[in-house]
Amino acid sequence: xxxxYVKEITAKSEDFSQWYVxxxxxxxxxxxxxxxxxxxIRPYGYAIWENMQKLLDRRFKETGHKNAYFPLFIxxxxxxxxxxxxxxxAPEVAWVTHGGQxxxxxxxxxxxxxxxxxxxxxxxxxxxWRDLPVLINQWCSVVRWEKSTKPFLRTAExxxxxxxxxxxxxxxxxxxxxxxxxxxxDFVETELAVxxxxxxxxxxxxxxxxxxxxxxxxxxxxxxxxxxxxSHNLGQHFSKVFxxxxxxxxxxxxxxxxxxxxxxxxxxGAIIMTHGDDRGLKLPPRVAPIQVVIVPIFGQQKxxxxxxxxxxxxxxxxxxxxxxxxxxxxxTPGWKFNEWEMKGVPVRLEIGPKDLAQNQVLLVxxxxxxxxxxxxxxxxxxxxxxxxxxxxxxxxxxxxxxxxNTREALNxxxxxxxxxxxxxxxxxxxxxxxxxxxxxxxxxGATLRCIPFDQEQISDKCVVCGKEAKKMVYFAKSY
Amino acid sequence: xxxxYVKEITAKSEDFSQWYVxxxxxxxxxxxxxxxxxxxIRPYGYAIWENMQKLLDRRFKETGHKNAYFPLFIxxxxxxxxxxxxxxxAPEVAWVTHGGQxxxxxxxxxxxxxxxxxxxxxxxxxxxWRDLPVLINQWCSVVRWEKSTKPFLRTAExxxxxxxxxxxxxxxxxxxxxxxxxxxxDFVETELAVxxxxxxxxxxxxxxxxxxxxxxxxxxxxxxxxxxxxSHNLGQHFSKVFxxxxxxxxxxxxxxxxxxxxxxxxxxGAIIMTHGDDRGLKLPPRVAPIQVVIVPIFGQQKxxxxxxxxxxxxxxxxxxxxxxxxxxxxxTPGWKFNEWEMKGVPVRLEIGPKDLAQNQVLLVxxxxxxxxxxxxxxxxxxxxxxxxxxxxxxxxxxxxxxxxNTREALNxxxxxxxxxxxxxxxxxxxxxxxxxxxxxxxxxGATLRCIPFDQEQISDKCVVCGKEAKKMVYFAKSY
Numbered sequence: 001x002x003x004x005y006v007k008e009i010t011a012k013s014e015d016f017s018q019w020y021v022x023x024x025x026x027x028x029x030x031x032x033x034x035x036x037x038x039x040x041i042r043p044y045g046y047a048i049w050e051n052m053q054k055l056l057d058r059r060f061k062e063t064g065h066k067n068a069y070f071p072l073f074i075x076x077x078x079x080x081x082x083x084x085x086x087x088x089x090a091p092e093v094a095w096v097t098h099g100g101q102x103x104x105x106x107x108x109x110x111x112x113x114x115x116x117x118x119x120x121x122x123x124x125x126x127x128x129w130r131d132l133p134v135l136i137n138q139w140c141s142v143v144r145w146e147k148s149t150k151p152f153l154r155t156a157e158x159x160x161x162x163x164x165x166x167x168x169x170x171x172x173x174x175x176x177x178x179x180x181x182x183x184x185x186d187f188v189e190t191e192l193a194v195x196x197x198x199x200x201x202x203x204x205x206x207x208x209x210x211x212x213x214x215x216x217x218x219x220x221x222x223x224x225x226x227x228x229x230x231s232h233n234l235g236q237h238f239s240k241v242f243x244x245x246x247x248x249x250x251x252x253x254x255x256x257x258x259x260x261x262x263x264x265x266x267x268x269g270a271i272i273m274t275h276g277d278d279r280g281l282k283l284p285p286r287v288a289p290i291q292v293v294i295v296p297i298f299g300q301q302k303x304x305x306x307x308x309x310x311x312x313x314x315x316x317x318x319x320x321x322x323x324x325x326x327x328x329x330x331x332t333p334g335w336k337f338n339e340w341e342m343k344g345v346p347v348r349l350e351i352g353p354k355d356l357a358q359n360q361v362l363l364v365x366x367x368x369x370x371x372x373x374x375x376x377x378x379x380x381x382x383x384x385x386x387x388x389x390x391x392x393x394x395x396x397x398x399x400x401x402x403x404x405n406t407r408e409a410l411n412x413x414x415x416x417x418x419x420x421x422x423x424x425x426x427x428x429x430x431x432x433x434x435x436x437x438x439x440x441x442x443x444x445g446a447t448l449r450c451i452p453f454d455q456e457q458i459s460d461k462c463v464v465c466g467k468e469a470k471k472m473v474y475f476a477k478s479y
Numbered sequence: 480x481x482x483x484y485v486k487e488i489t490a491k492s493e494d495f496s497q498w499y500v501x502x503x504x505x506x507x508x509x510x511x512x513x514x515x516x517x518x519x520i521r522p523y524g525y526a527i528w529e530n531m532q533k534l535l536d537r538r539f540k541e542t543g544h545k546n547a548y549f550p551l552f553i554x555x556x557x558x559x560x561x562x563x564x565x566x567x568x569a570p571e572v573a574w575v576t577h578g579g580q581x582x583x584x585x586x587x588x589x590x591x592x593x594x595x596x597x598x599x600x601x602x603x604x605x606x607x608w609r610d611l612p613v614l615i616n617q618w619c620s621v622v623r624w625e626k627s628t629k630p631f632l633r634t635a636e637x638x639x640x641x642x643x644x645x646x647x648x649x650x651x652x653x654x655x656x657x658x659x660x661x662x663x664x665d666f667v668e669t670e671l672a673v674x675x676x677x678x679x680x681x682x683x684x685x686x687x688x689x690x691x692x693x694x695x696x697x698x699x700x701x702x703x704x705x706x707x708x709x710s711h712n713l714g715q716h717f718s719k720v721f722x723x724x725x726x727x728x729x730x731x732x733x734x735x736x737x738x739x740x741x742x743x744x745x746x747x748g749a750i751i752m753t754h755g756d757d758r759g760l761k762l763p764p765r766v767a768p769i770q771v772v773i774v775p776i777f778g779q780q781k782x783x784x785x786x787x788x789x790x791x792x793x794x795x796x797x798x799x800x801x802x803x804x805x806x807x808x809x810x811t812p813g814w815k816f817n818e819w820e821m822k823g824v825p826v827r828l829e830i831g832p833k834d835l836a837q838n839q840v841l842l843v844x845x846x847x848x849x850x851x852x853x854x855x856x857x858x859x860x861x862x863x864x865x866x867x868x869x870x871x872x873x874x875x876x877x878x879x880x881x882x883x884n885t886r887e888a889l890n891x892x893x894x895x896x897x898x899x900x901x902x903x904x905x906x907x908x909x910x911x912x913x914x915x916x917x918x919x920x921x922x923x924g925a926t927l928r929c930i931p932f933d934q935e936q937i938s939d940k941c942v943v944c945g946k947e948a949k950k951m952v953y954f955a956k957s958y
Contacts, residue, residue, distance in 0.1 A: 034557060034599050035550045035587065043545035043615060050546060066522035067529060071514045072551075072589075072620055072636050073573075078513060094552075095577040096589065099624035099635075100570045108514065110551075110575065110589070120513050130809065136522060140620075141551055145578035156578075157551050330609070 005338040011278045016222040021151065023272055027281050027343050030151045037149040037156030041265065044343065047289030048268055049159065053139065055191050055287070056161065056263070059183050065135040065163060070117050072140070074109045078116045081241045085115060088208020092144040094156075110143040115209065115234070115260055118164045119242035126166060126256060129248045133176070134166040152269035153226075153479050160264035166244065166256040170235070173257035174212075177233040180261040181214045184229035192267060193284040193395040194218050194274045195402050196228055197425070197474060199450030204434050207260075211235030217449045217474065219402040220273035223423025225449045225476040228270055231261035269479070274398050281344025282366055284394055285387040291322045292383065293345045295336050297352035309351055312361070312379075319380050321387075341366060346390050347383065367393055406474075408458050415463050415475065419444040425476045429469030431462035439464055440475055449474040484817040490757045495701040500630065502751055506760050506822050509630045516628040516635030520744065523822065524631075526768030527747055528638065532618065534670050534765070535640065535742070538662050544614040544642060549596050551619070553588045557595045560720045564594065567687020571623040573635070589622040594688065594713070594739055597643045598721035605645060605735060608727050612655070613645040631748035632705075632958050639743035645723065645735040649714070652736035656712040659740040660693045663708035671746065672763040672874040673697050673753045674881050675707055676904070676953060678929030683913050686739075690714030696928045696953065698881040699752035702902025704928045704955040707749055710740035748958070753877050760823025761845055763873050764866040770801045771862065772819045776812050776831035788830055791840070791858075798859050800866075820845060825869050826862065846872055885953075887937050894942050894954065898923040904955045908948035910941035918943055919954055928953040 009022035024030050029045030041049065057067070073096065080086045089112045096108040111117065122134060139161045149155050163180060167173040181198065188194050196216035206213035210232040218228045238244070239255040248254050275282040285291050294316075296309040309325055316323040324345075326336050333350070340348055350362040361379065363372045367390050374382045405424025409415035418426050426446070430436060437448045451471045462469045488501035503509050508524030520528065536546070552575065559565045568591045575587040590596065601613060618640045628634050642659060646652040660677065667673050675695035685692035689711035697707045717723070718734040727733050754761040764770050773795075775788040788804055795802040803824075805815050812829070819827055829841040840858065842851045846869050853861045884903025888894035897905050905925070909915060916927045930950045941948045 031600065031603070033550050033596065034554060035552045035596070038550035038552060040550065040600055041548040043547045046547045047545070049548075066526065068522045068525045069520040069528075069620075069638060071512050071517035071519065072622065073514045073517060075513060091579045093579060094575045094587075096573045097576045098574040098586075100572060107577075108573075117512065117514070121510065121519055124510070141548075143551065159548060 005335050007339070007342065009280055009342065012221065012276060013278060019276070019278075020269075020273060023276055023280050023342070024151045029268065029272075029281075032151075035156070037146055039151050039155050041159070044289055045268060048271070048283070048287055049265055051287040051289065052191070052267060053161075056183075056187055057139075059187060060137050060161075060163070063135075063179065063183065065137045065165075068136045068138055069140070070114050070121065070138060072111055074111050074114075074117045076107045076109060078120055079109050081116060082209050082238055084237070085209035089113065089144075092146060094143045094145050111140075112142055112144050113260075113262075114138065114140075114142075114162055115164065115238055116242075119238045119244060119258075122164075122166055122256070123242050123244045126244055126246050129168055129246055132166060132168045132246060132256065133172060135163075135176075136165065137161055137163040150269075150479075152272070153266050158264050158266065160262050162260060162262040165259045166239070167258070168246070168248065168254075168256070170257050173235070173259050174233055177212070177214060177231045177259045177261070180259070181216065181229070181231040184231065184261070184263055185216050188216060188218065188228050188267065188270070189395065191284065191286045192271050192274075193286075193391055193398060194228065194270050195395065195399040197450060197452050198454075199452035199474070201230070201450060202434070202437055202448045202473075204437055205448060207232045209234065209237050211237060215450050217476075218270050218274060219405060219425060219476075220270070220479065221276065221401075222273070223405050223425075223476075225425065225474070225478040226266070226270050226273070227449075227478065228267060229261070229263040232259060234258040234260060275394055276344070279338075280342030282394065283344035283346060285346045285391050288344065288346055289322060290324045290343075290345045291387055292316060292324075292347045292349055293340045294323065294325045294349045294351065295333055295340070296325075296327060297333050297350055299353040301353050301356065305351060305353065305356055308356055312349070312351065312376075315380070316383070321383065346387060365390060367397070409463055410459050411466075412464055415440065416444050419446045419475070419477065425449070425474050427456070427458060427472060427474060428463035429459050429461060430471055430473045431465055431467045432470040433462075433465070436462055436464035444475070446475040446477050449476050449478060484814050486818070486821060488759055488821065491700065491755060492757060498755070498757075499748075499752060502755055502759050502821070503630045508747065508751075511630075514635070516625060518630050518634050520638070523768055524747060527750070527762070527766050528744055530766040530768065531670070531746060532640075535662075535666055536618075538666060539616050539640075539642070542614075542658065542662065544616045544644075547615050547617055548619070549593050549600065549617060551590055553590050553593075553596045555586045555588060557599055558588050560595060561688050561717055563716070564688035568592065568623075571625060573622045573624050590619075591621055591623050592739075592741075593617065593619075593621075593641055594643065594717055595721075598717045598723060598737075601643075601645055601735070602721050602723045605723055605725050608647055608725055611645060611647045611725060611735065612651060614642075614655075615644065616640055616642040629748075629958075631751070632745050637743050637745065639741050641739060641741040644738045645718070646737070647725070647727065647733075647735070649736050652712055652714070652738050656691070656693060656710045656738045656740070659738070660695065660708070660710040663710065663740070663742060664695050667695060667697065667707050667746065667749070668874065670763065670765045671750050671753075672765075672870055672877060673707065673749050674874065674878040676929060676931050677933075678931035678953070680709070680929060681913070681916055681927045681952075683916055684927060686711045688713065688716050690716060694929050696955075697749050697753060698884060698904060698955075699749070699958065700755065700880075701752070702884050702904075702955075704904065704953070704957040705745070705749050705752070706928075706957065707746060708740070708742040711738060713737040713739060754873055755823070758817075759821030761873065762823035762825060764825045764870050767823065767825055768801060769803045769819075769822075769824045770866055771795060771803075771826045771828055772824045773802065773804045773828045773830065774812055774815045774819070775804075775806060776829055778832040780832050780835065784830060784832065784835055787835055791828070791830065791855075794859070795862070800862065825866060844869060846876070888942055889938050890945075891943055894919065895923050898925045898954070898956065904928070904953050906935070906937060906951060906953060907942035908938050908940060909950055909952045910944055910946045911949040912941075912944070915941055915943035923954075925954040925956050928955050928957060
């Protein structure tokens with residue numbers, strides 16, 4: 001029987017980056033593939049994505065969005081129509097040049113994002129104000145030929161959803177942009193237990209082709225920022241080059257106002273890096289593929305305990321818990337404890353001879369390590385509350401960590417010192433100039449993550465140039 | 480108010496092919512895109528696919544399968560490993576040759592199917608008999624650079640699911656292959672109301688790289704066959720070239736036995752061509768995005784009728800019907816009737832002044848045109864039964880059509896006559912030789928669709944060469 005647990009992972013505190021990769025590979029969330037920069041999402045990792053999809057898709061549909069599917073391929077001429085857009089994406093495009101034996105007359109891009117192909121269709125479909133708004137979302141994969149990659153965070157191909165909407169007025173488009181940002185915030189904080197800062201991107205950091213980009217920024221366990229979702233008000237940038245017009249109620253022909261917004265499988269990276277610890281993953285119960293793992297501890301009564309384990313498994317399954325029974329013979333309970341802790345299962349349910357005799361089970365929390373004996377009769381309501389409690393506690397822990405690692409800087413020296421010698425986010429005042437923003441990036445490696453909606457008046461001077469400050473912003477190193 | 484219905488479609492009886500395209504474009508299921516051979520699946524069409532996905536995915540999971548995601552890209556060297564496989568797919572591959580500005584050292588295929596990339600991972604993951612079976616499915620898009628295309632039936636890119644499993648023994652693999660074929664049969668007949676013939680493909684028609692291919696074949700409204708789903712026993716063809724071995728319980732190193740199986744968005748084409756009529760689509764209630772459309776008929780009591788319509792809408796929604804309220808002002812009821820009939824909504828619910836006064840509604844069946852007055856108090860149970868009844872009736876109608884258009888041929892002249900002058904399937908005896916199969920194809924355009932599991936002894940001679948017959952088979956022209 002396998003007793004020694006061999007899937008040791010690097011300690012998070014020692015080497016965060018290696019710990020992250022260890023957790024992914026040994027936890028069987030994903031694996032490297034024979035294709036440069038592409039990863040395989042294994043069933044355990046994919047099940048997290050499926051749970052996330054369900055929770056997000058429901059939110060999209062409740063707000064009137066419908067799913068559709070647009071081609072993977074975009075002809076080069078189409079991709080090039082919006083100047084800023086192509087400038088932003090062309091360097092990372094994978095190009096198809098041959099179909100079968102034949103060379104194509106025009107190169108075709110594998111979509112890096114779908115604004116251009118979707119706009120070409122919207123210009124066909126939208127005629128009248130009655131056709132608006134158009135509220136469409138697409139679940140798909142996109143390709144960006146990145147130089148350096150990291151599982152879930154930056155890969156040549158990744159899975160995402162991209163919403164693309166068209167509206168009658170600028171106000172409608174802005175309202176939609178902010179509505180989707182709020183849906184992302186609510187989803188990420190509620191379902192993934194990852195706290196975020198909500199705000200606007202600077203001109204330098206906005207999406208290629210957007211009028212305004214909004215973002216939610218999360219703090220990872222090493223203090224770096226992760227852009228967890230973005231929502232863009234595209235203004236009329238695309239509608240003008242793609243000629244998407246409608247006859248308004250006043251009889252005038254007008255260009256539509258557009259938005260686009262997306263989140264991707266990088267959110268799985270966010271979960272790992274927000275919640276994990278030295279022993280491995282910690283998955284929030286709401287998206288955990290397995291919420292409860294039953295580990296029988298046989299002793300002298302193997303048959304009875306196995307039978308009870310199976311009956312508990314069925315009871316939990318019938319009550320809609322996502323449950324797994326680990327009745328493998330080839331591993332000791334100790335080995336199994338390590339394995340399921342590494343895989344981040346929120347609750348372990350142990351049942352041994354003593355428990356059997358007393359009609360109880362032992363529950364062990366992954367988030368706190370706390371052990372609780374519960375009478376079988378109370379199990380279902382207790383577990384329901386416990387999972388909710390774990391979800392809440394994980395959010396609180398992460399929120400506390402973010403707050404503790406968010407510091408204020410009143411001048412450039414303080415800003416540099418925090419970025420270099422501490423970790424986390426820096427709140428500072430900013431004059432609004434791209435020059436000052438660039439200087440921070442060049443001298444500290446930190447970028448302007450966002451201009452938060454929740455503004456504070458830390459001082460009245462720009463942290464870089466000392467001139468009159470316009471906004472409080474967040475700086476941080478980022479993924 | 481728009482009264483004249485302008486979205487006329489070609490009559491099915493006049494020009495089946497044009498009717499098919501009209502229904503898709505005017506019914507807003509899909510649209511042509513600016514990319515050669517690629518289509519856009521619009522929300523109404525995509526919602527059918529989503530309903531199909533839910534019903535299939537549940538069946539996959541109930542039989543122990545898990546979803547995962549493998550890269551879109553396959554290096555050329557990998558695709559070439561299995562000789563028959565590459566021969567089958569290479570002519571239709573879209574090749575990526577550049578990433579950003581840089582030319583790639585090796586060409587990369589956009590996956591036409593994922594056996595090779597998945598096998599490369601399985602050889603890493605599978606070590607012991609304890610790791611088997613591996614039961615993985617993937618929902619994704621694949622690309623086959625086809626010369627001539629038709630929406631849903633044959634497009635350069637299409638959506639599908641592909642299952643890929645690995646087993647310890649040949650028997651286990653064969654059992655899985657047939658299990659999945661049966662899941663497809665059950666799904667297509669039960670949920671899509673499309674009857675099929677279940678059987679095995681001939682050597683000429685099997686999947687490139689398979690040991691045996693099984694298929695379900697459906698009959699379209701013009702009598703042609705549509706391959707609706709296939710399940711392949713791959714034997715050890717791939718495990719030997721990809722070196723997928725496991726240490727068996729007996730201590731010996733063995734190659735795994737594999738299967739793969741898939742269905743695609745062409746099933747949407749199957750629904751259209753099996754059930755549609757001159758007025759347009761007819762959607763089976765179980766996958767219809769809208770099961771019931773409410774059309775208020777205002778008369779003198781617009782406000783009251785609108786209010787009642789909204790309350791009915793809410794009641795139906797709360798009872799989990801997929802319902803839509805068409806309260807648009809700009810169209811007459813007559814226009815709306817045409818529109819929703821064209822879009823194939825199974826039940827129309829009309830409510831006018833007389834209905835309001837008598838606490839009733841008028842239900843109109845799309846499949847039979849029958850009109851039924853139902854008391855509001857009985858609506859929910861009545862509708863539940865009605866939708867089930869429509870589903871059953873649609874299946875029966877299609878089954879009857881298939882039976883009426885399946886004929887026996889005792890010799891080659893009869894076979895040719897039926898294929899040329901009638902339509903549908905031909906049942907005939909076959910000696911088993913590829914030569915005879917080829918002759919049928921060359922001289923009639925029909926292919927051997929399958930060797931059905933349900934065998935009949937029509938005669939003892941091959942329909943082509945007159946030699947001793949081994950099996951009864953189906954010949955038909957096909958999509």
